[in-house]
Amino acid sequence: MDTKDNHSLPSDDTTRLADTNSPTTANPAETTGSTTDPASTTSPTYTGITEEFNTEDIQVVQVGSVLKNRFVLEEMLGRGGMGVVYKAQDMRKVEAMDRDPYIAVKVLSKDFQANPDSFIALQRETKKAQQLAHPNIVTVYDFDRDGPNVFMTMELLQGEPLDHLIRRIRPSALPAQEALSIIEQMSRALAYAHSENIVHSDFKPGNVFLTSKNVVKVVDFGIARAAKDSDRVVEDATIFDPGSLGALTPTYASCEMLEYGTPDPRDDVYGLAVVAYELLAGSHPFSRKPATYARDLGMKAERPKEISKEVWQAISHGLEFERDKRTINATQFLQEMSGPRSGRDSRFPSWAYPVTAAAGLLMAVALVTLMFFGNGDGQPEIVLEETSSLAEEQRTRIEDLLEVAEVHGLVGRYIEPSGSSAYDAYQQVLALHENNKQAWEGLHSLGDQMVVAIQKLLDDGKQDQAEILIARGLEKLPQHEGLQALRESF
Numbered sequence: 001m002d003t004k005d006n007h008s009l010p011s012d013d014t015t016r017l018a019d020t021n022s023p024t025t026a027n028p029a030e031t032t033g034s035t036t037d038p039a040s041t042t043s044p045t046y047t048g049i050t051e052e053f054n055t056e057d058i059q060v061v062q063v064g065s066v067l068k069n070r071f072v073l074e075e076m077l078g079r080g081g082m083g084v085v086y087k088a089q090d091m092r093k094v095e096a097m098d099r100d101p102y103i104a105v106k107v108l109s110k111d112f113q114a115n116p117d118s119f120i121a122l123q124r125e126t127k128k129a130q131q132l133a134h135p136n137i138v139t140v141y142d143f144d145r146d147g148p149n150v151f152m153t154m155e156l157l158q159g160e161p162l163d164h165l166i167r168r169i170r171p172s173a174l175p176a177q178e179a180l181s182i183i184e185q186m187s188r189a190l191a192y193a194h195s196e197n198i199v200h201s202d203f204k205p206g207n208v209f210l211t212s213k214n215v216v217k218v219v220d221f222g223i224a225r226a227a228k229d230s231d232r233v234v235e236d237a238t239i240f241d242p243g244s245l246g247a248l249t250p251t252y253a254s255c256e257m258l259e260y261g262t263p264d265p266r267d268d269v270y271g272l273a274v275v276a277y278e279l280l281a282g283s284h285p286f287s288r289k290p291a292t293y294a295r296d297l298g299m300k301a302e303r304p305k306e307i308s309k310e311v312w313q314a315i316s317h318g319l320e321f322e323r324d325k326r327t328i329n330a331t332q333f334l335q336e337m338s339g340p341r342s343g344r345d346s347r348f349p350s351w352a353y354p355v356t357a358a359a360g361l362l363m364a365v366a367l368v369t370l371m372f373f374g375n376g377d378g379q380p381e382i383v384l385e386e387t388s389s390l391a392e393e394q395r396t397r398i399e400d401l402l403e404v405a406e407v408h409g410l411v412g413r414y415i416e417p418s419g420s421s422a423y424d425a426y427q428q429v430l431a432l433h434e435n436n437k438q439a440w441e442g443l444h445s446l447g448d449q450m451v452v453a454i455q456k457l458l459d460d461g462k463q464d465q466a467e468i469l470i471a472r473g474l475e476k477l478p479q480h481e482g483l484q485a486l487r488e489s490f
Contacts (some may be wrong), residue, residue: 163205173282185216203271238407272320384437447480
C-alpha cells in the first residue's frame with residue numbers, strides 16, 4: 001500500500017477474553033488479510049511452549065526475508081493479533097513476466113506456530129477458505145510453512161479496512177446508499193460462505209476491506225474457526241484461548257460465541273447486524289458492550305431516525321441476543337434487507353411494481369431487433385447464450401455476478417456508485433461471457449427500472465433530479481428507448 005492509516009485503536013475494539021501481561025500495540029494498515037487488532041500477546045500459560053519453541057534456530061521474519069525461496073517480503077502492511085501482513089513479490093510471477101507480481105503474505109503469530117493443534121486446525125480451515133470463490137471474499141492462494149514460520153498467501157488489495165472508515169467518520173453515519181452497498185456486499189460474502197457450510201466466527205469491521213473501487217472484501221475466513229476448534233482438543237483451554245489469539249472480538253461477538261457455543265451462521269449474522277447498524281447510525285447498537293453484558297443489563301438497541309422501518313426490522317432481527325430468535329443466516333438477512341417482506345408478494349421493492357406494459361414491450365422489441373435483424377449497420381446478428389450452457393466454474397462465477405447485479409437494482413444502485421452498481425456487475429458478466437443472455441436482458445431491465453424511478457421523481461416534482469438521472473442513464477445505456485423518450489419529453 002502506498003498510504004498508511006496511523007489511527008490508534010479504541011481500547012474496547014481490542015478487548016480480549018483472556019488476560020495477558022504484555023502490552024499491546026497497534027500499527028494498522030490498509031491491506032488484505034490483516035485485521036486491525038493489536039499485536040499478538042502472550043499469556044503466562046504459553047511460556048513453556050514458547051520457550052521450547054524458541055530453542056530452535058529461528059530466523060526472524062521481517063522486511064527483506066524470503067519465504068520458501070519464492071516470496072520476497074518488501075513492506076510490512078499491518079500487524080494484528082493473528083499475525084503480520086506483508087506486501088511481497090512472488091518470484092514465480094516475476095519469472096513469468098506477470099505485470100502484477102505482488103501478493104499479500106500473512107505470517108501468523110507464534111501462538112499459532114507454537115501449537116501443533118492450531119496448525120492442523122488452521123490448515124484444515126484454510127483449505128475450506130480456498131474454495132470460497134466469490135467477488136466479495138478475498139482470494140486465498142495457499143497455506144504453507146517455511147521452517148517454523150507459518151504463513152498464508154492471498155490477493156493484495158488497495159483501499160482501507162472498514163474499521164478505519166468507521167473511526168474516521170464517527171460519530172457520523174455513512175450516506176444511506178453507500179452504507180447499503182457495503183451491507184449488501186458483506187451479506188453476499190457471508191451468504192455464500194454459509195451456503196458452503198463455512199462460518200466466519202469473527203465477523204467485524206476489521207475483517208472487512210473496502211477497495212479503492214468500492215468493492216467489499218471479507219477476509220480471514222477460517223482463522224477464527226481454527227482457533228476455536230483447536231481449543232477443544234487440549235485439556236487446558238487457556239493454553240490455546242481464542243480470545244488471546246484474537247479469534248473473538250467481544251464488541252461484535254454473539255452471546256453464544258462469548259459463551260463458547262458451537263459456531264453457527266447466526267453468530268455471523270449478529271456481527272453483520274452490529275456492523276450494519278454502525279454504518280447506518282454512526283454508533284454501536286449497545287454502546288460497544290459485549291452481547292452478554294448488554295443482554296444481562298436488558299439493553300435494547302434504539303432505532304435511529306435515519307433507518308427505515310423495513311431496514312430496522314431486518315437489523316433488529318439480526319441483533320437478537322438469543323440464537324433461536326435471530327435471523328438464521330446471511331441469505332435471510334439479505335432478503336429481509338432488500339427482498340420480500342410482510343405484505344409484499346414480490347421480491348422487488350414497491351416502486352418497481354408499476355413497470356408499464358409499454359416499457360416491457362420496448363425491451364422485447366429491442367431484443368428481437370437485435371437478435372433477428374442485427375444492429376442496422378450490416379453487422380451479423382448477435383446470438384445470445386444462456387448462462388446454463390457454460391462450464392461449471394465460469395457459470396458459478398457469472399451466476400454470482402448476476403445475483404449481485406439484481407440486488408444492486410433492487411436497492412436503486414443502477415449505475416452508481418462506480419464499481420458497485422448493477423451496471424458494473426452486468427459489464428463484468430459480459431467481460432467473461434460476451435453474449436450472455438441474462439446480462440443483456442438485465443441491462444435492458446435496468447433501463448426499465450430507471451424509467452420507473454425517473455417517472456416517480458417527476459411525479460414528486462423533482463424534475464432536476466430526474467433530468468440528471470436521465471442524462472447519466474443514457475451515458476451507460478444510450479440505446480434504451482424509454483430513456484430516450486424521457487429525454488425527448490423535456
